[in-house]
Amino acid sequence: MNDRENLISGGCLCGxxxxxxxxxxxxxxxCFCSLCRRTRGTSHAANLLxxxxxxxWTAGERSVRRYDLPDxxxxxxxxxxxxxxxxxxxxxxxxxxxxxxxxxxxxGRRPDHVVFWDSRVPWLPTPEQVRKFSRFASE
Amino acid sequence: xxxxxxxxCLCGHVSYEYTGVVGPxxxxxxxxxxxxxxxxFNIGVELEAAKFAxxxxxxxxxxxRGDSGNELTRHFCPECGSPIYTSSPAHPQHVYVxxxxxxxxxxxxxxxxxxxxxxxxxxxxxDGLQAFARRRQ
Numbered sequence: 001m002n003d004r005e006n007l008i009s010g011g012c013l014c015g016x017x018x019x020x021x022x023x024x025x026x027x028x029x030x031c032f033c034s035l036c037r038r039t040r041g042t043s044h045a046a047n048l049l050x051x052x053x054x055x056x057w058t059a060g061e062r063s064v065r066r067y068d069l070p071d072x073x074x075x076x077x078x079x080x081x082x083x084x085x086x087x088x089x090x091x092x093x094x095x096x097x098x099x100x101x102x103x104x105x106x107x108g109r110r111p112d113h114v115v116f117w118d119s120r121v122p123w124l125p126t127p128e129q130v131r132k133f134s135r136f137a138s139e
Numbered sequence: 140x141x142x143x144x145x146x147x148c149l150c151g152h153v154s155y156e157y158t159g160v161v162g163p164x165x166x167x168x169x170x171x172x173x174x175x176x177x178x179x180f181n182i183g184v185e186l187e188a189a190k191f192a193x194x195x196x197x198x199x200x201x202x203x204r205g206d207s208g209n210e211l212t213r214h215f216c217p218e219c220g221s222p223i224y225t226s227s228p229a230h231p232q233h234v235y236v237x238x239x240x241x242x243x244x245x246x247x248x249x250x251x252x253x254x255x256x257x258x259x260x261x262x263x264x265x266d267g268l269q270a271f272a273r274r275r276q
Binding site: 011012013014021029035036037038039040041042043044045046065067069076077078079080081082083085086099100101102106108109110111121122123 | 147149150164173176178179180181182199213218219220221223240245247249259260261262263268
């Protein structure tokens with residue numbers, strides 16, 4: 001496998017913001033919390049968690065806007081031109097949260113668990129058989 | 140049946156109100172909706188444009204021609220990026236509000252899914268929701 005085959009690219013809808021991740025990620029999960037619902041506009045988020053050294057911007061980093069909720073461990077990064085969600089480094093710096101829908105290709109595996117299952121909406125399409133946690137994955 | 144509904148973005152800069160018939164919720168798997176939501180599909184709820192009002196803040200719009208050939212403007216909060224609604228000159232009487240923005244999620248009534256041919260392998264909807272391979276007929 002050469003280096004390029006080990007990478008997955010992604011970007012926003014207008015194309016201003018582009019990034020790459022290495023094809024190694026520990027977590028691929030759905031989040032049904034009410035905050036993700038607002039930032040995605042849909043029933044839930046589908047996110048990959050990538051190590052910071054396995055992620056890099058390839059274009060338009062200056063177009064990325066960030067919002068962090070006061071007093072909460074939550075925020076959103078998006079393209080300032082088209083509003084599309086783009087990857088966000090967690091406040092702790094431990095991981096980059098990558099919206100799966102922003103990838104150019106299938107990441108090659110499926111989300112393996114759900115967090116904040118107790119916050120799900122009634123109009124949720126049946127997800128695959130995945131483990132479901134009431135809040136965080138450790139609970 | 141007419142209903143009074145409200146919604147807002149994550150940071151609270153943009154909020155809206157609506158009193159009228161809450162139309163069907165459409166699940167869209169097209170490539171643009173996938174990217175615009177960062178998720179597998181978008182869920183848009185059809186509301187009457189004339190009765191839909193942004194009551195605080197201002198949205199920013201991004202316009203692009205979709206796979207249907209229609210121009211779509213996606214309106215989002217410029218402060219926190221939350222998507223709020225989509226409009227199109229092809230359907231000027233309606234706005235399609237993002238299901239995740241409603242203060243009361245119970246107003247969302249799933250009706251159909253479109254562009255299923257473009258759905259990702261990791262999240263197909265197989266629970267009987269009426270499906271269209273491309274645009275809704």
